[in-house]
Amino acid sequence: MSENTPTGILVMAYGTPETIADVEPYYTHIRGGRKPSPEQLADLIERYRRVGGQTPLYHLTLAVAEQLQARLERDHPGAYRVYLAMKHWHPYIGEVLPQIAADGIEDVVGVVLAPHYSRYSLEGYRTYAEQAITKLERPIRFHFVEHWHDHPLFRALITDRIREALRAFPPEAQGQVTVLFSAHSLPEKIMRMDDPYADQLRESAAAIARLVGLDDHRFCFQSAAPTPEPWLGPDIVDYLQTLHDQGSRSVLIVPVGFWSDPSEALWDIDTEAQAKAHELGITLRRIRMPNADPEFVELIQAVALDQVQQLP
Incomplete structure (x- = not known):
């Protein structure tokens, strides 16, 4: 150089x-x-x-x-x-x-x-x-x-955004919000390739949850392409049904695999997942994305x- x-x-x-x-x-x-x-x-x-x-x-x-x-x-x-x-x-x-x-x-x-x-x-x-x-x-x-994904500034940034979003839930929901981390799905075949993607994602979610001080957190995937081969799951829309069946009525989405407001956030979360949450009677929010x-x-x-x- x-x-x-x-x-x-x-x-x-x-x-x-x-x-x-x-x-x-x-x-x-x-x-x-x-x-x-x-x-x-x-x-x-x-x-x-x-x-x-x-x-x-x-x-x-x-x-x-x-x-x-x-x-x-x-x-x-x-x-x-x-x-x-x-x-x-x-x-x-x-x-x-x-x-x-x-x-x-x-x-x-x-x-x-x-x-x-x-x-x-x-x-x-x-x-x-x-x-x-x-x-x-x-x-x-x-x-x-x-x-x-393991940079301290990244984890601190997402931690702050989660805390900010949790404070915005109504008083009656405080302490009852399920924090659901999400990331873009990929074909399941990557697991046979020892690809680090899924492990890195779960590592991020667990580390950030610890920083926030969460007793529990969940993880799901989103935005799978419509192809014959299976993609990583569970899918975010399907998982909302699971959370509802387990008693969750307030859910905060943390799209930890994304940094901005792409179509995956605007459509998959704000449109499809929000429609499913409304159907189930779940209050669904997502964190403010880092953007610029x-x-x-x-x-x-x-x-x-x-x-x-x-x-x-």
Whole structure:
């Protein structure tokens, strides 16, 4: 790492369609070039229509990157340059790496805005980046942060959000709220691959529950894709029925696998799970997501600089 050359920080997120017309090409990219069926496309479009036509993911990611650049410039003038890239939408990872090379960057730290690692999901970010780097005339050293679910600032941030949300329940519910952690489901086959995803998630939930001081907490998955193969469960909507049958009437959702308000929160929790909770007579709330709040930007800065300290 050259002392006179800035270190690149590549902030990466999943991506989201910007308009209804983008839904088909977006999901085609997710599916490796296979278009969704007309029925799948109609369902996806309806979901985006019902959450306002788009999610705030891109603008939130941009805000994180811009705030991160400002913080780094304040604390380390001229030492870092922050870039933004998406896995499945513009600006694609493969579009941004050539710009990083053109700017003369020699080392770039890649941070995905997702706390837990899976070969099925996060590894794709590294793959896209490394594929782009092989095509560059000028080489770049790429340093990938695999996970940050165990970072103290992450756990403290979610702990604070849980405490804030619990205080908002009515007095009669205090002490009676079931805290339900959730994360995006993945195909069950990852368990046969010794993938760390599920273990990291349960580790996060247990550690955060201890910090909050909870005697009990629950865990579920959400957002499973409609494929023939089984996905990790229990599903959040089905699990609400289980909680109801066990006597729960107030539930706080903690989407510990997410950092922002993506479609998985706006649709799967705020729409589908909320409808099920209403049917069951359950008061359902979720924590305020980190989004681009200063505490989250501070966390991502710490994660990136921890990786920088390991560079040769």
